[in-house]
Amino acid sequence: MKKAVILLSGGIDSATCCGIARRDGYELYTMSFRYGQRHYVELEAAEQLARYFNVAYHSVVNIDLRAFGGSALTSETAIPKNRVPSGEENDIPVTYVPARNTIFLSFALGWAEVLDSRDIFVGVNAVDYSGYPDCRPEFIAAYQNMARLATRAGVEGRGVTIHAPLQELSKGEIIRLGDTCGVDYALTHSCYDPAPDGGACGECDSCLIRKRGFEEAGVADPTRYA
Amino acid sequence: MKKAVILLSGGIDSATCCGIARRDGYELYTMSFRYGQRHYVELEAAEQLARYFNVAYHSVVNIDLRAFGGSALTSETAIPKNRVPSGEENDIPVTYVPARNTIFLSFALGWAEVLDSRDIFVGVNAVDYSGYPDCRPEFIAAYQNMARLATRAGVEGRGVTIHAPLQELSKGEIIRLGDTCGVDYALTHSCYDPAPDGGACGECDSCLIRKRGFEEAGVADPTRYA
Numbered sequence: 001m002k003k004a005v006i007l008l009s010g011g012i013d014s015a016t017c018c019g020i021a022r023r024d025g026y027e028l029y030t031m032s033f034r035y036g037q038r039h040y041v042e043l044e045a046a047e048q049l050a051r052y053f054n055v056a057y058h059s060v061v062n063i064d065l066r067a068f069g070g071s072a073l074t075s076e077t078a079i080p081k082n083r084v085p086s087g088e089e090n091d092i093p094v095t096y097v098p099a100r101n102t103i104f105l106s107f108a109l110g111w112a113e114v115l116d117s118r119d120i121f122v123g124v125n126a127v128d129y130s131g132y133p134d135c136r137p138e139f140i141a142a143y144q145n146m147a148r149l150a151t152r153a154g155v156e157g158r159g160v161t162i163h164a165p166l167q168e169l170s171k172g173e174i175i176r177l178g179d180t181c182g183v184d185y186a187l188t189h190s191c192y193d194p195a196p197d198g199g200a201c202g203e204c205d206s207c208l209i210r211k212r213g214f215e216e217a218g219v220a221d222p223t224r225y226a
Numbered sequence: 227m228k229k230a231v232i233l234l235s236g237g238i239d240s241a242t243c244c245g246i247a248r249r250d251g252y253e254l255y256t257m258s259f260r261y262g263q264r265h266y267v268e269l270e271a272a273e274q275l276a277r278y279f280n281v282a283y284h285s286v287v288n289i290d291l292r293a294f295g296g297s298a299l300t301s302e303t304a305i306p307k308n309r310v311p312s313g314e315e316n317d318i319p320v321t322y323v324p325a326r327n328t329i330f331l332s333f334a335l336g337w338a339e340v341l342d343s344r345d346i347f348v349g350v351n352a353v354d355y356s357g358y359p360d361c362r363p364e365f366i367a368a369y370q371n372m373a374r375l376a377t378r379a380g381v382e383g384r385g386v387t388i389h390a391p392l393q394e395l396s397k398g399e400i401i402r403l404g405d406t407c408g409v410d411y412a413l414t415h416s417c418y419d420p421a422p423d424g425g426a427c428g429e430c431d432s433c434l435i436r437k438r439g440f441e442e443a444g445v446a447d448p449t450r451y452a
Contacts, residue, residue, distance in 0.1 A: 063289050099336030102376045106332045110325030134376045142372035149365040150328045 001027045003056070003117035004163075005108045008032050010045030012210060013123030013166055015188045016174050018053045019181030020165050021121050028055040029115060031108055034062045035100075041198045045189035052187055061107055101134035105143055109160065113151045118160050120147075125166040125174065140164045171209055172216025179219050186222035199226030227253045229282070229343035230389075231334045234258050236271030238436060239349030239392055241414045242400050244279045245407030246391050247347050254281040255341060257334055260288045261326075267424045271415035278413055287333055327360035331369055335386065339377045344386050346373075351392040351400065366390045397435055398442025405445050412448035425452030 004026035008014045021028055030053075032046040043060065050058035101124065108120045124135040133139065144162040153160060166174050175185065190210040191200035200207050202225045214221035230252035234240045247254055256279075258272040269286065276284035327350065334346045350361040359365065370388040379386060392400050401411065416436040417426035426433050428451045440447035 061289075063287075098339040098378070099332055099376060102335055102372070103329070103332040106325055106329040109328055113324040133378055136375065139372070139375040142368070142375050146328070146365070146368035146372045149362065149368050150325060150360045152324070152359060 001025070002119065003027045003029055003112075003115050004119045004121055005029045005031060005112045005115065005117050006121040007104050007108055007123070008046045008049060008058075009123070010042035010047075010049060010189050011123070011206075012171070012178070012185060012188050012190060012213065013125060013174060014046075015049050015123075015183050015185065016166060016178035016181070017121040017123045017163075018049060018055075019178050019183040021119075021163075022053055023181045026119065028053055029111065029117065030055045030058045031104075031111060032058070032060045033104060033107070034060055039194055041191075041194045042189045044198070045187060048187045052184055059111065063103065063107075099134070101132075101139075102143070105147075105162065109147050109150065112160060113153060116153075118153065118158060119163060120160060121163045121165070123166050124164050125169055125171075137164070137167050140167065170216065171213030172218075175213050175217035175219050179217065184222075185214075185219075190223075195226035197226070199224050201226060227251070228345065229253045229255055229338075229341050230345040230347055231255045231257060231338045231341065231343050232347040233330050233334055233349065234272045234275060234284075235349070236268035236273075236275060236415050237349070237432075238397070238404070238411060238414050238416060238439065239351060239400060240272075241275050241349075241409050241411065242392060242404035242407070243347040243349045243389075244275060244281075245404050245409040247345075247389075248279055249407045252345065254279055255337065255343065256281045256284045257330075257337060258284070258286045259330060259333070260286055265420055267417075267420045268415045270424070271413060274413045278410055285337065289329065289333075325360070327358075327365075328369070331373075331388065335373050335377065338386060339379060342379075344379065344384060345389060346386060347389045347391070349392050350390050351395055351397075363390070363393050366393065396442065397439030398444075401439050401443035401445050405443070410448075411440075411445075416449075421452035423452070425450050427452060 004021045006014065006017050006021055006028055008018065008030040009032065018028060018030065030050045032043055034043060047058065105120065105122060112120055124140065126136050140162055147162065148159045151160065169177065190206045192204040192206050193201045200223050210223065211221065230247045232240065232243050232247055232254055234244065234256040235258065244254060256276045258269055260269060273284065331346065331348060338346055350366065352362055366388055373388065374385045377386065395403065416432045418430040418432050419427045426449050436449065437447065
């Protein structure tokens with residue numbers, strides 16, 4: 001059985017990647033990060049999803065992005081509320097974490113090499129989050145090119161593929177696709193600023209995009225709001 | 227004053243990069259990693275070098291490469307002794323750590339973005355360690371291409387440059403160059419398997435290459451052997 005390493009944040013996109021990889025016959029190896037987030041609700045969601053998808057191994061890597069600061073997601077800057085993201089390329093949200101996807105993919109690459117896996121899945125999509133430079137298709141393509149040169153597998157002529165199957169999809173399309181793959185979105189978490197009991201705020205960028213996504217998909221929204 | 231982020235392992239190559247960057251007028255920001263190494267002698271060497279070069283900030287990042295195993299440097303596999311590296315591309319040493327340079331460069335990239343630095347220095351060289359895929363010039367070029375797409379600076383049209391000034395130099399040439407830049411090699415550490423007091427074993431690949439380097443350079447070898 002071919003193995004896939006999947007970056008699993010616990011949100012809609014990465015959960016959908018699990019569903020797609022399972023549908024496509026991969027054995028799943030999921031990887032999450034404890035990186036100095038404000039809250040760990042998303043890590044709990046990732047763990048539940050890993051159990052739901054019956055993955056071969058769920059790895060949680062400790063890294064310290066606070067070491068260089070610079071983002072609302074890892075510091076005490078206020079999270080913007082009820083703001084509609086413009087989708088403009090150079091309107092980079094304050095929730096952008098410097099080089100985060102580059103760092104996460106690099107850990108996935110190391111793990112894939114050890115597992116002898118040639119397939120890494122990442123749930124980036126350029127439509128909703130075009131403000132994040134490291135979610136763009138040209139970034140993923142350049143990453144894959146670099147990854148093929150970085151590893152033993154590459155030297156031995158076996159490439160690594162970075163799968164970003166959601167790249168061109170809207171949030172609604174992602175949810176519809178995941179729905180057909182049997183993803184249970186009740187287990188996912190999106191909110192940047194959850195209540196202590198894990199309930200979603202319903203007002204941050206991420207909650208607004210999620211809400212619109214379920215509407216667009218015509219799928220019942222299972223989100224538990226605070 | 228322009229800022230440079232320098233990956234500082236505490237060895238000859240990264241120390242030489244510090245000397246070059248200082249000579250070229252950069253303010254130095256050095257970054258080391260506690261990544262589950264067998265020993266921390268190299269981290270102490272990095273700290274001493276940071277002090278010697280009077281850097282603006284020396285950052286030590288905790289990451290857990292043991293999470294996916296796979297290398298003699300982070301597990302209990304025996305370190306090979308008195309083996310002469312062949313220099314063949316597909317003879318990858320067991321001391322290779324999967325995706326290590328990819329991961330280290332990614333942290334440097336995040337820090338550079340926060341510091342608004344456009345220059346990252348890495349001491350890879352293709353001559354002595356051609357067995358490590360992530361030390362090859364084509365890897366560095368591909369990494370830089372990816373890095374320019376990964377960050378806010380890239381989106382805003384300001385690129386990041388990955389400087390690998392030692393890329394084509396032999397160990398002897400590196401030592402001669404560093405000597406002219408005032409690098410104190412007595413502060414550096416190379417041994418994969420040091421004695422408890424930090425003395426070098428004199429027999430591992432890294433010690434052998436270092437010894438030959440000083441001979442080739444015609445520079446007195448300041449190494450303290452166990």
